[in-house]
Amino acid sequence: MTFAVTVGGRSVECGEDQALLDACLRAGVWMPNSCNQGTCGTCKLHVVAGEVDHGSSPVETLSDEERCAGMALACQARPRGDVELRPQGTSAARTANPLRDMVATVREVSDIARDTRRILLGLNEPLTFDAGQYVELVVPGSGERRQYSLANTADEDKVLELHVKLVPGGVATHGWLFDGLAEGDRVDISGPLGDFHLPPESEDDGGPMVLIGGGTGLAPLVGIVRTALRRHPEREVVLYHGVRGEEELYDGDRLTELTEQYPNVRFVPVLSHEPADGYREGFPTDAFVEDVPSARGWTGWLCGPPAMVEAGVKAFKRRRMAPRNIHREKFTPADA
Amino acid sequence: MTTTERPDLSWLDEVTMADLERNPYATYERLRAEAPLAYVPVLGSYVASTEEVCREIATSPDFEAVITPAGGRTFGHPAVIGVNGDVHADLRTMIEPALQPAEVDRWIDDLVRPIARRYLEQFESDGQAELVAQFCEPVSVRSLGDLLGLQDVESDKLREWFAKLNRSFTNAEMTADGEFANPEGFVEGDEAKAEIRSIVDPLIDKWIEHPDDSAISHWLHDGMPPGQTRDREYIYPTIYVYLLGAMQEPGHGMASTLVGLFSRPEQLEEVVDDPTLVPRAIAEGVRWTSPIWSATARISTKPVTVAGVDLPEGTPVMMSYGSANHDTGRYEAPTTYDLHRPPLPHLAFGAGNHACAGIYFANHTMRIALEELFEAIPNLERDTREGVEFWGWGFRGPTSLHVTWEV
Numbered sequence: 001m002t003f004a005v006t007v008g009g010r011s012v013e014c015g016e017d018q019a020l021l022d023a024c025l026r027a028g029v030w031m032p033n034s035c036n037q038g039t040c041g042t043c044k045l046h047v048v049a050g051e052v053d054h055g056s057s058p059v060e061t062l063s064d065e066e067r068c069a070g071m072a073l074a075c076q077a078r079p080r081g082d083v084e085l086r087p088q089g090t091s092a093a094r095t096a097n098p099l100r101d102m103v104a105t106v107r108e109v110s111d112i113a114r115d116t117r118r119i120l121l122g123l124n125e126p127l128t129f130d131a132g133q134y135v136e137l138v139v140p141g142s143g144e145r146r147q148y149s150l151a152n153t154a155d156e157d158k159v160l161e162l163h164v165k166l167v168p169g170g171v172a173t174h175g176w177l178f179d180g181l182a183e184g185d186r187v188d189i190s191g192p193l194g195d196f197h198l199p200p201e202s203e204d205d206g207g208p209m210v211l212i213g214g215g216t217g218l219a220p221l222v223g224i225v226r227t228a229l230r231r232h233p234e235r236e237v238v239l240y241h242g243v244r245g246e247e248e249l250y251d252g253d254r255l256t257e258l259t260e261q262y263p264n265v266r267f268v269p270v271l272s273h274e275p276a277d278g279y280r281e282g283f284p285t286d287a288f289v290e291d292v293p294s295a296r297g298w299t300g301w302l303c304g305p306p307a308m309v310e311a312g313v314k315a316f317k318r319r320r321m322a323p324r325n326i327h328r329e330k331f332t333p334a335d336a
Numbered sequence: 337m338t339t340t341e342r343p344d345l346s347w348l349d350e351v352t353m354a355d356l357e358r359n360p361y362a363t364y365e366r367l368r369a370e371a372p373l374a375y376v377p378v379l380g381s382y383v384a385s386t387e388e389v390c391r392e393i394a395t396s397p398d399f400e401a402v403i404t405p406a407g408g409r410t411f412g413h414p415a416v417i418g419v420n421g422d423v424h425a426d427l428r429t430m431i432e433p434a435l436q437p438a439e440v441d442r443w444i445d446d447l448v449r450p451i452a453r454r455y456l457e458q459f460e461s462d463g464q465a466e467l468v469a470q471f472c473e474p475v476s477v478r479s480l481g482d483l484l485g486l487q488d489v490e491s492d493k494l495r496e497w498f499a500k501l502n503r504s505f506t507n508a509e510m511t512a513d514g515e516f517a518n519p520e521g522f523v524e525g526d527e528a529k530a531e532i533r534s535i536v537d538p539l540i541d542k543w544i545e546h547p548d549d550s551a552i553s554h555w556l557h558d559g560m561p562p563g564q565t566r567d568r569e570y571i572y573p574t575i576y577v578y579l580l581g582a583m584q585e586p587g588h589g590m591a592s593t594l595v596g597l598f599s600r601p602e603q604l605e606e607v608v609d610d611p612t613l614v615p616r617a618i619a620e621g622v623r624w625t626s627p628i629w630s631a632t633a634r635i636s637t638k639p640v641t642v643a644g645v646d647l648p649e650g651t652p653v654m655m656s657y658g659s660a661n662h663d664t665g666r667y668e669a670p671t672t673y674d675l676h677r678p679p680l681p682h683l684a685f686g687a688g689n690h691a692c693a694g695i696y697f698a699n700h701t702m703r704i705a706l707e708e709l710f711e712a713i714p715n716l717e718r719d720t721r722e723g724v725e726f727w728g729w730g731f732r733g734p735t736s737l738h739v740t741w742e743v
Contacts, residue, residue: 322714
């Protein structure tokens, strides 16, 4: 059973147990979205006509008043009949990278740091995405889905690179990605998702950027920073990688190479708990405050544990970065 | 309560204008509880203090607008806020075209954003500022001043004018004989008007011969037969309405919103991080401390009973919207600023056919100003070495707001 979902003059088919957002993205109709777990509120919209089932929309994200006023979370709501939607603050839907289901093949699994793996997934046909977006992996046997950012640039579209951190007891990592996953395995994935990516090239003025990744939160930044530098090789970039200890660092050579290739790039690994010679100590967000006297006119990129992202937002604002220029990956690890 | 059991309101005899100007809330809280429509001796007038009674009177066919005595003494006749019938219709027709949402949308961003940026540039590297005098008031008066055609009048002069007109307009204390208790309190308003006339008269002379796109030029010409303009004496009282309320209140609204947000640091942070929340923050700010606190009135057009009180025909009632917006019958913990309070309609802009004509313009002026402020100084903090004092009964807002930030 499917229903018609109309948004911005376009109509798409949506299954009765399919999220509105999922149906729209699959049909190439873009709407704002970020966490896809009902917690960030980015996909909140108006149901202009028809009824929806709010599913597991949390009341913290979508209040009772908002429900009564006809609001819904597109990532959680299911249609109960034909519905008409109006995204908040936007009048027209635009087309973007369509969401797709694919079967990928594991090309390589490598241990790159303590409890950290790089997983390369080969695709039969290229995936269209923006650097910084993420994909969902279906955990075999459990039906659970887990979200992992792509470390790729948009032209690296046939082999997807994921960085995965072991979560003790985690269904996806402990029970699968760190236990038994092997080259040649087939993996069901959906993507791309999320709004953590650079603006279109025509709107990218080449201004200075700071990127802070915590642990495997580095992954999307690896794609974003390379894309940004290719667009504007002279731009000022500071990239921080925050981890607990030296053994958790990875991709150092790859990132140091960027500092040699481009004149205004700094790469700064920072160790929070296990000091080591030659490395900055503390939190990467504090290192930024020490290093950058003013971030006015900069854009900021944050991906990592929620506490680090919170601290990063505060640090950026303290250095007077305009809040609309602060980008953060909003999905949070659901594992363990 | 019934009409036969009147509460003892003798405590009202002790209420002074200074009390009300310093903090009217305690007096009005008691009025709302004991007598939502009551005669207040110091004001020489009936006062409506609850949401229900204010709304009832503002939208009642048995009442029409009247200007308060001190307001009438200050503005003269016919001011748009105090007239009815054809004159009111003509004055609203005169001012409304420039204030229609579709019209305001056409130019508001280009008007206000550069002004806000210009004032921010003057202090954003200082690490501290007094926002009422350095930002809220200047952005408010410059935006409206440029719209009216007063580009050549300095912002500080426009601020001086609204302050003098404000004190004159709210010089409301009456004697038991129904006379103004402090007639000398109107002198500074008269001086301000004389100065306004000396500056605006030559502009009107010019606009009569050479109309342009400024609002006052349109007021002179729009809807008039060819070769004729509205008489300047006819439009001056409404010019004064603008030079007081429309100039002053967006500044009050911004400053009160900021003080409210500073009382809830986590909500301030939410708004700074998500500028789409600015309009909601402002709506709560003007509910929390309504800029036009008690400056408008209605008069009964026939004998009428309201809230159990019998009023003869021709009885003026002051509308205390600032009190109505703290009505516990409508708002939970109304003295608390809360961005996430259910967004019920409030009375900060009045109600009925005399509701504020500039709602859309004022809201967007405040929105753009605060967007620019938070964009330029996302790390804004209240300077806790300085207190925040509110002043005003007729019009209310913080007298100063010291802030600090890391540069």
